[in-house]
Amino acid sequence: MGYLFLALAIVGEVVATSFLKVTSGPDARWWHYGIVVAGYGFAFTMLAQSLGKGVPLGIAYAVWAGVGVVLVALISWLVFKEPLTLVQLGGIVLVIGGVTMLELGGRHEAAA
Known part of the structure; x- marks a missing residue:
């Protein structure tokens, strides 16, 4: 259940961060x-719930930040047509590898 809350935290953070780009443009609406404020509020609430369900802080934060960075980079490329270079793609691969190593190396008894 803790990882479900973590997934919801990631969704909230990615939506909020993506809308930061929208608010910086000429077509920003009130x-x-x-959405930015609600998204971040939701994300931190879900992250707290995840921690409360036993997901270790180091693992939760690494997954939250790493998956968030990768998703925002992909959304920036797909939705906002921002460039995604080979170096950036390499960085995404390294982030995924690092988060995977942290996850695989962590203890999971408390999160069950």
Whole structure:
């Protein structure tokens, strides 16, 4: 259950961060700012729930940050048409590898 809350935290953070880009443009609407605030509030609430269900802090934060970075980079490329270079793709691979190593090396008894 802790990892479900962590997944919800990631979704909230990615939505909020993506809407930061929308709020910086000329077509920003008042409700875009509400999505940013609500998204981050939701993300931190779900992250706290995840920790409360036993997901270790180091693992939760690494997964939250790493998956968030990768998803935001992909959304930036797909939705906002920002460039994604080979060096950046290499960085994404390294982030995924690092988060995977942290996850595989962590103890999971408390999260069950």
